[in-house]
Amino acid sequence: MALVTLATCALNQWSLDFEGNLRRIKESIVKAKAAGATLRVGPELEIPGYGCLDHFLENEVYENSWDSLYSILTDASLHGIMIDVGLPLLHRNCRYNARAIILNGKILCLRPKLYLANDGNFREMRFFTPWNRPRHVEQYYLPPRIQRHQGCRQVPIGDVVLSTIDTCLAAETCEELFTPNSPHINMGLNGVEIFTNSSGSHHSLRKLDERIALIQEATRKNGGVYLYSNQLGCDGDRLYYDGCAMIFVNGDIVGQSSQFSLNEVEVVVATVDLEKVRAHRFAPSRGLQAVAVPEYQRIEVDYSLSQDNLDLDTPQSPTAPRPARYHLPEEEIALGPACWLWDYLRRSKAAGFFVPLSGGIDSCATATIVYSMCRLVISAIKEGNEQVIKDVKRIAAYTSEIPETPEELCNQIFYTCYMGMEKQSSKETRDRAKNLSDRIGSYHTDVNIDDVFNSTTNILTQATGFQPKFKVHGGSQTSNLALQNIQARSRMVIAYYFAQELCEVRKRPGGGSLLVLGSSNVDECLRGYLTKYDCSSADINPIGSISKVDLKRFIGWASTEFEMPILGEFLDATPTAELEPITADYVQSDEVDMQMSYQELSRFGTLRKVDHLGPYGMFLRLLEEWGGVGKLSPREIAHKVKLFFHFYQINRHKQTVATPAYHAESYSPDDHRFDLRPFLYPPGFESWSFKKIDERVEALEQRQKRQDAAKGLK
Structure with a gap:
């Protein structure tokens, strides 16, 4: 056997926190050494x-990065x-996302990223230049201080592999794993046995499956040991990096860290047998390809990753394979946003969260995620997580004792408020809000906003003499929407007022204000079914x-897993904004107002963003999915598609000011970075495509008439 002990890690790094990032990097290296590892791999740009x-x-970021590397x-x-560590580099006045491979205080080589992530949430080509020269190597001129320490002016930079005494290893970075012709293919054919991948991959629902499948396929077909490292936590943006550092051998997982964790440093260590890699690469067809691939330049390293098993006090054996660990999408919603919220809360130095609790499922889901966060925090405290304990002592300031239950922590850091109106709000929603608050322990207030509403509407009447009315009272559609929007916007103003004052009301030591949490879901954002501001x-x-x-699935799961039967009432309730007066024969309904179901909205969103379909293309696709005998007619499908794009188009401007949201869904309409579209669409955008849809519907209906007529003749 040729046994090698290797380590990869997940680090909760924070953008520009050079001191904290360096501390976590060093801690991971020390832990890897203590576990007997001879190679440690860290996240991308760690x-x-x-x-x-x-x-x-900014050049300062590059200078500070060299300071950290020097340390x-x-x-x-x-x-x-x-040590494989990630940092940005300036080389010939170009910026590169790179890895530094170091040993015993010396840089062996620098490996820049070949292919940059530049879609969705990623804009790496805005900042960096892709190396994009496979197997090309040149010399990098070190900063003067590093030159003096290194004892030379230059080190190799490029797409290299390293030959140690006993094996061969090479690095690829994040996006390179996802490209069709990944570097590890030719690297493996060139004899590389250990691959490292340093990643900055964010969480998205059901995304881990893809990562694992790609690495399993790469190492099962190519053979080899693959060390995957990833960032963990919220590093200052709307993304959550979900860790899950892993080690694979020939398609089998032998090590996997948690996907969602409040730990700042997680190190995964496994002992692997390189002879298994060599035995896996027996096929003559592989040999035929191996002798034909271009050659890599090798850096010779006088170092052995393996250790003589006879010299060890305790004989080693390879780490046994284990099944991959996945979370259900419901669990991902419970854990990912909760970890993100905790990082945001502790790093923003805020006193807690405030949520306007409406009694509906969206604000219920937000509150339940905060409660899930409190569960994770209490669990981490019981496990002795020193950083979490330190943060809780600062944030939970009402008592000198550390909270012992999620409910106790919730009461200190989570504030909820039901803002009702006499004629629009029902007793059922008010009771649901109160009962949910009682269950999770939040500090709850209940207010009526009728005075604010009446005062605002009277301003227009006093100025113009016009008295607006709700639709159910004989008013116009314009007045109906205007009156609803006054209530909705008043709640936003009151929410921020309460968030600033409630800590003072409760006499919180040190004062402080609360972060206001939003509760609009992706489908309502996509449709524009929300009031701006x-x-x-x-x-x-x-x-x-x-x-x-997915939110409904999450609430159903949490009702059992969190022992919260109250959540069942939210699932059974009809979604309603409660912005119009309730009468004997009318209660406002979201899906009726939107003229489409949430299930349909979800499908529209996926086809628009993920499948890149415009109105006509979406219509054709849905003809296959929703059409047919006993299903929707072409005209009905056409109506739904045109209705969706009409509202999407006229409401797109709302996304330009949307609250920064945790990224979880591949069809998110987030305008800040993920979904870059115009917010002023020309009328021709819909009329041109809609005309093609109408022509297709007419042709399909004419064909159906001819088929029906032919059947009648028979």
Whole structure:
């Protein structure tokens, strides 16, 4: 056997937190060494943090990164292990996302990223230049201080592989795994046995499956050991990096860290047998390809990753394979946004969260996620997590004792408020809000906003003499919407007022204000079924990129897993904004107002964003999915598609000011970075495509008439 002990890690880095990032990097290296590892791999751009965005255009970030690397190089406690660490580099006045491979205080080589992530949430080509020269190597001129320490002026930079005494290893970075012709293919054919992948991959529902499948396929077909490292936590943006560092051998997982965790440093260690890799690569067809691939330049390293098993006090054996660990989408919603909220709360130095609790399922889901966060925090405290304990002592300031239950923590840091109106709000929604608050322990207030509403409407009447009325009272559609919007926007103003004052009301030591959480889901954002600058306007929104369909599944799951039967009442209730007066024969309904179901909205969203379909293309696709005998007619499908795009078009401007939301769904309409579309559409956008839809519907109906007539003749 040729046994090698390897380590990869997940680090909760924070953009531009050079001191904290360096501390976590060093801690991971020390833990890897203590576990007997001879190689440690870290996340992408771990020194400055992955999400620096336009700060990567500032030279200071590169200088600070070299300062951190110098601290690693000169720390003797980190010697005796090969270290793969990520940082940005300036080379020939170009910026690169790179890896530094170091050993015993010396840089062996620098490996820049070949292919950059540049879609969806990623804009790496805005900051960096892709190396895009496979197997090309040149010399990098080190900063003067590093030159003096290194004892030379230059080190190799490029797409290299490293030959140690006993094996061969090479690095690829994040996006390169997802490209069709990934570097590991030719690297493996060139004899590389250990691959490292340093990643800054954010959480998205059901995304881990894809990562695992890609690495399993790469190592099962190519053979080899694959170390995947990832960032963990909220590093200052709307993304949550979900960790899950992993080690694979020939398609089998032998190590996997948690996907969602409040830990700042997680290290995964496994002992692997390189002979298994060599035996896996027996096929003659592989040999035929291997002798034909272009050659890589090798860096010779006088170092052995393996250890003689006879010299060890305790004989080693390879780490046994284990099944991959996945979370259900419902669990992902419970854990991902909760971890993101905790990082945001502790790093923003706010006193807690405030949620306008309406009695509906969206604000219920937001409140339940905050409760899930409190559960995770209490669990981490019981496990002895020192950082969590330190943060809780600062945030939960009402008592000197650390809260012992999620409900106790909720009462200190979570504030909810029901803002009702005499004629629009029902007793059922008011009771549901109160009962949910009682169950999770939040500090709850209940207010009526009729005075604010009446005062605002009277301003127009006093100025013009016009008295607007709701539709159910004989008013116009314009007045009906205007009166609804006054209520919605008043709630936003009151929410921020309460968020600033409630800590003072409760005499919180040190004062402080609360972060206001939004509760609009991805489908309502997509359709524009929300009031601009209402309660959807907040500081952050944990559910803004989660579909109503998934939120319902989450609430159903949480009702059992969290022992919260009260959640069943929210699932059974008809979704309603409660902005119109309730009468004997009328109660406002969201799906009636939208003229489409949440299930349909979810499908529209996926076809628009993920499948890149416009109105006509979506109509053709839905003809296959929704059409046919006993299903929707072409004209009905056409009506739904045109209705969706009409409302999407006229409401697109709302997304330009949408609350920053946790990214979780691939069809999110987030205008800030993920979904870049115009917000002023020309009328021709819909009329041209709609005309083609109408022509197709007419042709299909004429064909159906001819078929029916032919059947009649028979």
